Amino acid sequence: MDAYSKFSKAQLIEQIHLLTTELNEIKSSNEYCMMAHELRVHQTELEAQNQELREMQNVLELARDRYADLYDFAPVGYVTLDQHGIIKDINLTGATLLGRERALLLGESFHHWLDTESVPVFARHLKNVHSLPVEVTDEIKVKSRQGQIRTVNITSLANTSVKNGEVCRSILVDLTERMLIEERLRLSKEVLRDLCTHHETVREEERRKVAREIHDELGQALLALKMDVAMLSESLNDVSPLLLRKTSSMMNLINRTVESVRNIATNLRPAVLDLGVVPALEWLIDEYIKHVGLNCIFETNEEDLELPDEVSTGIFRIVQESLTNVARHARASRVEISLIHENNELCLIVKDDGIGVDEGKRMANRKSFGLTGIRERAIMMGGELSLDSSPGKGATLTVVVPMGKKEKKAS
Numbered sequence: 001m002d003a004y005s006k007f008s009k010a011q012l013i014e015q016i017h018l019l020t021t022e023l024n025e026i027k028s029s030n031e032y033c034m035m036a037h038e039l040r041v042h043q044t045e046l047e048a049q050n051q052e053l054r055e056m057q058n059v060l061e062l063a064r065d066r067y068a069d070l071y072d073f074a075p076v077g078y079v080t081l082d083q084h085g086i087i088k089d090i091n092l093t094g095a096t097l098l099g100r101e102r103a104l105l106l107g108e109s110f111h112h113w114l115d116t117e118s119v120p121v122f123a124r125h126l127k128n129v130h131s132l133p134v135e136v137t138d139e140i141k142v143k144s145r146q147g148q149i150r151t152v153n154i155t156s157l158a159n160t161s162v163k164n165g166e167v168c169r170s171i172l173v174d175l176t177e178r179m180l181i182e183e184r185l186r187l188s189k190e191v192l193r194d195l196c197t198h199h200e201t202v203r204e205e206e207r208r209k210v211a212r213e214i215h216d217e218l219g220q221a222l223l224a225l226k227m228d229v230a231m232l233s234e235s236l237n238d239v240s241p242l243l244l245r246k247t248s249s250m251m252n253l254i255n256r257t258v259e260s261v262r263n264i265a266t267n268l269r270p271a272v273l274d275l276g277v278v279p280a281l282e283w284l285i286d287e288y289i290k291h292v293g294l295n296c297i298f299e300t301n302e303e304d305l306e307l308p309d310e311v312s313t314g315i316f317r318i319v320q321e322s323l324t325n326v327a328r329h330a331r332a333s334r335v336e337i338s339l340i341h342e343n344n345e346l347c348l349i350v351k352d353d354g355i356g357v358d359e360g361k362r363m364a365n366r367k368s369f370g371l372t373g374i375r376e377r378a379i380m381m382g383g384e385l386s387l388d389s390s391p392g393k394g395a396t397l398t399v400v401v402p403m404g405k406k407e408k409k410a411s
């Protein structure tokens, strides 16, 4: 007998109902459990996503702050303008340049900050920015609120994706300090050049004086000595052969001394320079061929060229230094020198067929002043130097000096 045999049919039906209800309750409670589980899973996922978003927001905020710093504290001013030159945005450097708080500058016209002479320049600048598809650069003067005038380089580019009426972005570079430094540098260079000119003039004058004194004083004294020794030698003729030999060697010594005095005086400043630059160069080249043995050719279009003394001396010294350089460095077989005076210009060319100037070597040798001296002399004469050289192709040194009216020696 089974367990349900003692129940009536109605009781059994009731039992079945009860069991069905219980079963349904159990089923729905299982569903709830599953739903709750799923909800918890969703909640955890959402929390993780939320955390990720928060972290991303932090990273973005940091990047934004960093870019804002880069924008604000850039060493140059950044300004965004509309087509009328109204300031839509400006960084702190730009605001400092104009001497006003950034907030007060927004909406102001950039024209207000221009020095009067720069107003048309800036108007043309804006016009060009809008009509040209490239960066436009100009130099303007801005007047800060405190009345300080600063020279500014403005470079602008039209903004192609126009938003809120922002049509161009400009970079403002304050040139004032740099220009001040450049001006100081220029002045100090000028002083240095004046000093150099003065130094050269004094040196040349000293050379001339010493050469003359050596020639006149020492030359005269040696001549007198020579005459005395000659007289002595004559009077000793039959008296003492020993003393006669002595006077003869004295005479030799005097002759050698006269020669070396002449050389010293000539090296200091050749007297031939007083006859003009052409005879002086001819003499110099003869000496060069004699002592260095290089094939040297000289040509000029004016034999009786008369130049101010400082120009003659300058040209002479330049050729002297150039020939020394050819002998020392060029390994050349031939030098051509030409001095041409035409069209109110004096053009000196010294050309060799040697190994050419090694620029690296030349730059590395900071203690060499030969070429620097040549350049300075050219500038002293109001002219300029150019050196044209390439490896294996020799060197050509050209000095061009502007001259006044063509002057000729009266014949």
Ligand SMILES: Nc1ncnc2c1ncn2[C@@H]1O[C@H](COP(=O)(O)OP(=O)(O)O)[C@@H](O)[C@H]1O
Binding pocket: 325, 326, 328, 329, 330, 352, 354, 355, 356, 357, 358, 361, 362, 365, 367, 368, 369, 370, 371, 372, 395
């Ligand atoms: N005609 C030349 N040919 C080749 N190199 C030259 C010539 N002239 C000058 N240089 C190079 O330029 C350098 C600088 O010359 P310079 O200023 O006269 O100084 P320095 O003669 O005392 O070396 C030389 O050391 C040499 O390397």
Ligand SMILES: [Mg+2]
Binding pocket: 321, 324, 325, 370, 371
């Ligand atoms: Mg030299």
